Amino acid sequence: MENINNPILSVEGVELSFGANRVLKNISFDVQPGEIRAIIGPNGAGKTSMLNCMSGFYRPQKGQIMFAGQDVTKTPPHNIASLGMARTFQNIALYTGLSTLDNLMAARHIHMKQRSLASMLYWGTAQREEIEHREFVEEIIDFLEIEQIRKAVVGALPYGLRKRVELGRALALEPDLLLLDEPMAGMNAEEKEDMARFVLDIHERRGVTVVLIEHDMGLVMDISDRIVVIDFGEKIADGSPEEIKNDEKVIAAYLGQEE
Amino acid sequence: MAALRPAGDYDESYIRDMSFLRRPWMNWFTWGVVLIVLLLPFLEIWGLISSANPSYARYTWWMNILNRIAYTIVALQGLNILTGLTGQISLGQAAFMLVGGYISALAMTYWGLPIILTIPLAAVGTGAIGLLFGLPSLRVKGFYLAMATLAAQFIIPWLSRNLWKDYLGGTNGSIVAPVPTIFGYEFSGSTNMFIISFITLVITSVLFNNMIRTKLGRAFVSVRDNDLAAELLGVNLFSYKLKAFYLAAAFAGIAGALRAHTERGIGTEFNYTLDISVLFLGMLVIGGMGTNLGPFLGAIFVILLDEGAIILGETIAHAFPDQAGALQTSFRPIVFGVTLIIFLIFEPRGLAHRWYLFKAAWRLRPFAR
Numbered sequence: 001m002e003n004i005n006n007p008i009l010s011v012e013g014v015e016l017s018f019g020a021n022r023v024l025k026n027i028s029f030d031v032q033p034g035e036i037r038a039i040i041g042p043n044g045a046g047k048t049s050m051l052n053c054m055s056g057f058y059r060p061q062k063g064q065i066m067f068a069g070q071d072v073t074k075t076p077p078h079n080i081a082s083l084g085m086a087r088t089f090q091n092i093a094l095y096t097g098l099s100t101l102d103n104l105m106a107a108r109h110i111h112m113k114q115r116s117l118a119s120m121l122y123w124g125t126a127q128r129e130e131i132e133h134r135e136f137v138e139e140i141i142d143f144l145e146i147e148q149i150r151k152a153v154v155g156a157l158p159y160g161l162r163k164r165v166e167l168g169r170a171l172a173l174e175p176d177l178l179l180l181d182e183p184m185a186g187m188n189a190e191e192k193e194d195m196a197r198f199v200l201d202i203h204e205r206r207g208v209t210v211v212l213i214e215h216d217m218g219l220v221m222d223i224s225d226r227i228v229v230i231d232f233g234e235k236i237a238d239g240s241p242e243e244i245k246n247d248e249k250v251i252a253a254y255l256g257q258e259e
Numbered sequence: 260m261a262a263l264r265p266a267g268d269y270d271e272s273y274i275r276d277m278s279f280l281r282r283p284w285m286n287w288f289t290w291g292v293v294l295i296v297l298l299l300p301f302l303e304i305w306g307l308i309s310s311a312n313p314s315y316a317r318y319t320w321w322m323n324i325l326n327r328i329a330y331t332i333v334a335l336q337g338l339n340i341l342t343g344l345t346g347q348i349s350l351g352q353a354a355f356m357l358v359g360g361y362i363s364a365l366a367m368t369y370w371g372l373p374i375i376l377t378i379p380l381a382a383v384g385t386g387a388i389g390l391l392f393g394l395p396s397l398r399v400k401g402f403y404l405a406m407a408t409l410a411a412q413f414i415i416p417w418l419s420r421n422l423w424k425d426y427l428g429g430t431n432g433s434i435v436a437p438v439p440t441i442f443g444y445e446f447s448g449s450t451n452m453f454i455i456s457f458i459t460l461v462i463t464s465v466l467f468n469n470m471i472r473t474k475l476g477r478a479f480v481s482v483r484d485n486d487l488a489a490e491l492l493g494v495n496l497f498s499y500k501l502k503a504f505y506l507a508a509a510f511a512g513i514a515g516a517l518r519a520h521t522e523r524g525i526g527t528e529f530n531y532t533l534d535i536s537v538l539f540l541g542m543l544v545i546g547g548m549g550t551n552l553g554p555f556l557g558a559i560f561v562i563l564l565d566e567g568a569i570i571l572g573e574t575i576a577h578a579f580p581d582q583a584g585a586l587q588t589s590f591r592p593i594v595f596g597v598t599l600i601i602f603l604i605f606e607p608r609g610l611a612h613r614w615y616l617f618k619a620a621w622r623l624r625p626f627a628r
Contacts, residue, residue, distance in 0.1 A: 055491055081493030095484035097549065098477065106477040110493035114474055116502055122469035130473060131273045173492065 008033040008177055008209050014053055014063035014073075016046075023049045024060065025233045031177070036203055036210045038224035040217070040244075042253055046233040047213045048090055051181050054211070055087045056080040067177065082110045086175035088166045090182050090213075096155035100146060100165050101137065103154055107172035108133040137172055144168045144198060160191045167198060171206075178202065180212045184219065192216065196223055221245065229253065265622065279468050279551075297457055299325070300450045323449040324566060328558050329456035330517035331539075335546070335554035336467050337510025338539050343549035344476060345503035346483030347396050348404055351411030352511050353535035357527070358415060359385040359512025360519030364436035365426060374439035374446070374455060374520065381516040382509040388415075389508020396500045412536055416527045433526030436519040452521045459513060468551050479503055480549070541599045547609025556610040561595065568594040 007030035016024040023046050031037045039047050052058040054065055056077045065072040068083040075083070086107075095103050112133060118126045141147055144164050149157060154165055163183060170178055183199065184192045196219055202208050214220045220227065221241040229237040229244060231253040237244055244250055270276035280286040300322060302308045308318055338352050359381035366377045388411075395407035419427045428434040439446045439455065446452050470476040478499050481489035490496050519525035538561070546557020572590030576583040606613060 057487065057491060077490045078493055078495045081491060087491060089488065093485045093488035095481050095488070097484050098480055102477055102480075106481045106489075107492050109474060109478060109481075112474045116475045119473040119475035120466045120470050122473060126469070126473050127274065127277075130277060134273050134277075169492070 006033070007031055009054065009065065009067045009211075011050075011054065011065050012063055014050070014060045014065065016049055016053060016058060016060040023233050024053070024230075026063070027230070027233075027235050028063075029228045029235060029238055031209060031211055032226075033176075033209055034203075034207060035225040036199070036212060036223055038212045038214060038220045038227045039230060040214065040220055040227055041230035045230045047230055048181055050230065051087065051179050051211070051213060055085060055179055081173055084174075084176035085179065086170035086173040086177075087179035088163075088170050088181055088183060090185065092159075092162045092166050094154045094162060094166055094169065097153065099151050099153055100157075100168075101141070101150045103165055103169050104137040104140060104172045105130075105133060107169045108137065110173065140168050140171050143171075143201070160187055163187070163195070164198070167195075171202065171208075175208060177209045177211065180210060180214075182213050182215065184214060184216060192219065199223065277472055279472075293461060296325075297454065300453045303450050319448075319450060322453055324562060326449045326453040326456050326521055328562050329453060329460045330514045330521070331542070331558040331562060332554045333456075333460055333463050333517065334511050334514035335539060335543055335558055336463055337507040337514070338543055339548065339550075339554050340467070340470070340479065340510070341503045341507035342540065343543060343553060344471070344479040344483060345500060347393075347500060347503060348401065348540075349408045349504075349507060350405055350533065350536045350540070351392060351408045351415070352507070352539045353531045353533070354412045354415040355385050355389055355508045355511035356515030356518060356535075357419060357525065357531040358388050358508075359515030360436065360525035360529075360531075361419065361427065361434075361515075362512065363516030364434060364519050364525045367437045367439065368435075373441060374516075375441065377439075378455075378459065378513055378516050381512040383512075385512025385515070386505040386509035389504045389511070390501055392508075393501050393504025396504065397497045409533070412533050416531065419527055428526045431526070432528035433524045436523050436525050438523070439520050446520070449521055452517070456517045456521070459517060463510060463513065464551075471551060475502070483549075538595070541595065543609075544607070545599065545602045545609055547611025550609070550611035552611040552614060553609055556614070560610060561598075564594060564598060565591055 010028075010030040012028050014024055014027045015022070027046075027050065039050060041047050049058060053060050054067075054072065056072050056075055060073055063073070067080075067085060070083060072080060072083075072085075095106060098106065112129055114126045114129050118124070141150055144167065146161065146164055146168065149161060149165075154162055157165065167180070167183060170180075180199065184195045187195065199210060199212070200223060203210050212220070212224065221244075224241060226238070226240055227244045228235060229247070229250050231249075236249040236253060237247045239247070268282070270281065275281055280289055302318070303322075308315060312318075334352055334356060337355075338349060341347050341349050362384040363374070363377040363381040366372045366380050367374070372380070392408055392411040396404055399407055420430060420432060424430070426434070439452075446455055470479075478489070478494050479502075481492070481494055482496060482499050482503075486496055515525070515531075519529075522529055542557035542561045543553060544557075545560055546555065547553035568591045571594075572586050575590070576586045579586065602609065
C-alpha cells in the first residue's frame with residue numbers, strides 16, 4: 001500500500017451486461033502488489049463476474065482492466081496466464097481424467113519450451129524439461145500436503161482435496177497475482193483453517209498478490225488487507241476491514257435497511 | 260489409476276517414475292514379445308514353413324489377420340489422439356486412410372520413392388488434409404463437429420473419383436499400389452508386409468506413449484476435460500485442436516499406406532467407407548478411449564471377433580441353407596453391433612479399464628476378487 005500509484009492490477013469503469021441484465025455497473029478499484037484483496041457481497045452481486053472479467057474469461061462492454069501493462073479485456077484468454085495471473089474456480093474446474101500430478105504439470109504448460117515433436121520423441125530435451133518441472137511441481141505438492149494423492153485421478157477425490165489440488169494447479173503457473181473464487185466454500189472449519197493457512201503462506205512466502213472472493217466474513221476480515229464490496233453490480237464500499245465493518249451501506253446490503 | 264504396487268517397489272528417480280516399463284522385467288518382457296512377433300514372418304522367409312507344410316494355410320491366414328490388426332491399431336492410435344485424448348469426435352478416419360494410401364502409392368509409382376520415405380510422406384500429406392477438416396473445431400463441438408468431419412468422409416472419396424482421373428483412377432475407383440522393396444527385397448504379401456506394418460506400429464506406439472506423458476499429451480487432455488480452464492491456464496485451444504487433427508490424420512495416413520501396399524491397390528473400391536470410420540470408433544470404445552492399451556485391445560478383440568463371426572456365420576449358413584445368403588451378409592454386423600451395445604452398457608470405459616481393474620485385483624489377492 002506504500003506505492004499506491006503503481007497497482008499490480010487496476011479495474012477502471014468496467015461495465016458488463018448479458019442482454020438487458022446489467023451485471024457490473026461502472027466498477028473501479030485497484031490491487032496493490034503484495035496485498036490480500038477481498039471481494040465480498042451478497043449472493044448474485046456480481047463478484048464472480050468481476051473475477052471472470054479480471055481473468056479474461058468474460059469480455060466487459062466498457063472499461064479496462066490493466067495487468068502487467070496490458071489490457072486484459074483485449075488479450076486472448078490463453079495469453080493471460082503467461083502475464084502472471086492464475087485463478088481457481090468456484091465450481092472446481094480440474095482436469096478430471098488426469099492425476100493430481102498431471103494436473104499440476106499441465107499448469108506448467110506456459111513455462112515449458114519443448115515443441116510438439118520433441119514431446120513425441122521424448123528422450124533428450126523433453127525428458128530433461130519434464131524432470132526440471134517435475135521438481136518444481138513436487139515442491140508445490142509438498143507445500144500443499146497432497147503427497148499421498150499424487151497419483152490419484154482427481155475426479156475421484158473428495159471435495160476438499162480437489163479444492164486444494166486446484167489451488168496447487170494455480171500455483172504451478174508461478175503467478176504474480178492469484179485470483180481465488182470462494183476457495184473455502186463448502187468446507188468444514190478445519191478444512192477452512194487449512195486453506196486459510198495455505199493462502200497466507202502463499203502470500204507471505206511466495207510474495208503472491210491474492211484477490212479473494214469469500215463468504216465467510218470472519219475469515220475475510222482476518223486475512224485480507226483491503227476489501228471491495230459489491231452489491232447489485234455496483235461497488236458500494238472499498239477499504240480496510242475496519243472501515244468495511246462499520247460502513248453503513250455494507251451493513252444495509254447484508255442486513256437490510258431500517259425503515 | 261492410482262498405481263497399486265507390490266510392497267517395496269519404489270521409484271528412485273523421476274526418470275523411472277515417468278517410464279512406462281518401470282521394471283527391468285517389464286522391459287525384457289515387452290521387447291521380447293515384440294521380437295517374437297517380429298520373427299513370425301521370418302518363419303516363411305527363412306523357409307521354416309512353406310506351402311508343403313500342412314499348417315501353411317492357417318499360418319498365412321494368421322499373418323494376414325496380424326497385418327490387418329497392426330495397421331488398424333495405427334489408425335486407432337490416431338483416432339485415440341483426437342477422440343480419446345482431445346475429446347474431438349471424428350467420423351473421417353477411413354477417408355484419411357484413403358488419402359494416405361493414395362499418397363504412398365503415387366509417390367512410389369511416379370517418383371520411385373522407397374516405402375521408408377513414402378510412409379512419412381503419407382503421414383505429412385494426410386496430416387495437412389486433416390488440418391483442413393479440423394478447422395471447424397474452433398467453432399463447433401460434439402455432435403456438430405461429428406457432422407463437420409463427416410464431410411471428409413464424403414468429399415474425399417468423391418474427389419478421388421472425380422479429380423485427376425488419370426492419376427487417381429477415376430471411375431475405376433482404384434489404382435495399383437506397387438510392391439514395396441527395401442534393398443531389393445520385395446514385400447509382396449501380407450506375411451512380408453507384416454514386417455513393415457509391425458515396425459511402424461512399434462514406432463507409432465512409442466510416439467503415442469511419449470506423447471501422453473509429456474506436455475503435448477497433457478495439453479490434449481486438458482482440452483478434453485475442461486477447455487475453459489485449459490484456455491485460462493495458457494493452452495491455445497485452437498492450436499492444440501488442430502495439432503490433434505493433424506496427428507490423427509497423419510496416423511490414418513500411415514495406416515492407409517500400409518493397407519494400400521498390402522492390398523496392392525488403393526481407391527474407393529477397396530472399402531474406405533463411413534462404415535469403416537464408425538467401426539474404428541466402435542473399436543476404440545471397446546478397447547478403451549484415451550488409454551494407450553485401448554487401440555491394441557480394441558483392434559485385436561474386434562478383428563478376431565469379426566473373423567470368428569465369419570466362421571460362425573458360415574457354419575450356421577450350412578445348418579440353415581434356406582437363409583444362407585442373409586446369414587453370410589448380415590451376421591458380422593449383427594455380432595459387432597451387439598458387442599458394441601454390450602460394451603456401452605456394461606463397460607463404457609472399455610477393455611483397458613477392465614485390464615486395470617484386473618491388475619489391481621491381482622495385486623490385492625487374496626483380498627480382492
